[in-house]
Amino acid sequence: MVPASLPSGESYRSVVHIRRRSRNGWSRDQRRAAIAVLLSAAMIEIRALASKPDRARHPDGHLAEIRLIADVCHNLPGADQPQPIGEYDGLVYTWQTANDFQQSWLRKHFAQAGIDTTFLEQAPRLPRPATSPDTRPTWTQWQVPRDPATFFAVDSSTLADVVRRARAVDRHDPTYGPVRTAFIEWFLDHLAPDGRHILRPSRPDETQFQPDGPNDLRQYRALVTMSDGTLIVDHPRLRSSDVAALPTNLHPLRRLQLAAVPPRRRELDASLWARQHRTTHPDCRDWTVLNTPTDVDEASQPLIEPPAPS
Incomplete structure (x- = not known):
């Protein structure tokens, strides 16, 4: 099995070279091909599971399977650049942190595409790539x-x-729905009770997960302290009029300190924190697993009581 299809007439020496290269690392083109395979498969399967839940293979149902597929693809965008051995690598990290179900999913799609996984299997263990944002x-x-x-x-x-x-004025958003609402409520229930969080508008040179609007909705960058004391970054859509009405309760020197922090990659975000929290607190399950659209009434209020914050 080779990591990419070869042109007809390719010599045996070239085949051996590509096989050897797949063990030592993938080129950027090979990475892009692998990422494209996984993201394409994820989009197709998530859509199929959303429309036909009975196709789910996960014992906890289609919502759990959708979440696991989305989680395992979380670090793939931007992971096409080869990295030195031992440095953080989005593809290697995805492979090493996948659970049994996700590992099986990755292997299936790599095998179907004829992609050799020796490089991923033999890569040295990586440290956690995401850390709390700088303040x-x-x-x-x-x-x-x-x-x-x-x-x-x-x-x-x-x-x-x-x-x-x-959220009350964002109902037109296609991502709005009982599952998304349930996760946000679960997330808000896990804020530190006495936490102090920092907000600022997202900047034009930062990733925009959704365009601004309608009305005065726009994306913000939030430094959020969670119930276990962990500081994470999140990007909520908020009404700019609501934020503008907040008291200016930050000392000017503290504002200057925050404004002088340079951007960096691999910050711990809400999705990664939730994954880690579920791993360390298996009894605390988020609502995306507990609820389905039929579990929710017309007012989009969960019928299942949320778990107490752990």
Whole structure:
């Protein structure tokens, strides 16, 4: 099995070279091909599972299977650049952190595409790639402060309120629905009770997960403290009028510190924190597994009581 199809007449020496290369690492083209295979399969299967839940192979049902497929593809976008051995590699990390179901899913699609997985199987173990976002600049990591006046601090109750107010006017959003709403409520229930969270508008040079609108909805960057004390980054869509009405309760020096923190990759986000939390707290299951669209009434209120924050 070779990692990519070969042109007719390719010499045996070239075949051996490609096989050897697949053991030492994939080229950028090979990575792009592998990522395309997985993302394409994920889109097709998630759509099929959403329309025909009886196709699910996971014992917990189609929503659990959708979540696992989405999770295993989380780090694939942008993972097409080859990395030195031992450095963080999105493809290697995906392979090494996949559970049994996800590993089987990856192997199936790699095998169907004729992709040799020796490189992934023999790669050295990687450390956790995502860490809590930085909140202060250092002597070696800083930037000229950007828009310090746009930073706000909110407590957990206020953050939950502005998130819910935004969701109430975002019903046209195709991602709006009982499953998405349930996860957000589960997430809000896991905010640190006495947490102090930081908000600022997302910048034009940052990833926009959805376009702004309708009305004054826009994406924000939030530094959020969770119930276990972990600091994560999230990107909620909020009403700019709600955020503008918040009190300016951050000291100017603190705003300058936050504005001087340079961007970096591999920050711990809500999805990764939720995955880690479910691993360390198996009795705390999120609502995406507990609820299905038929479990929810017309007002999109879950009929199943949420688990208590763990």
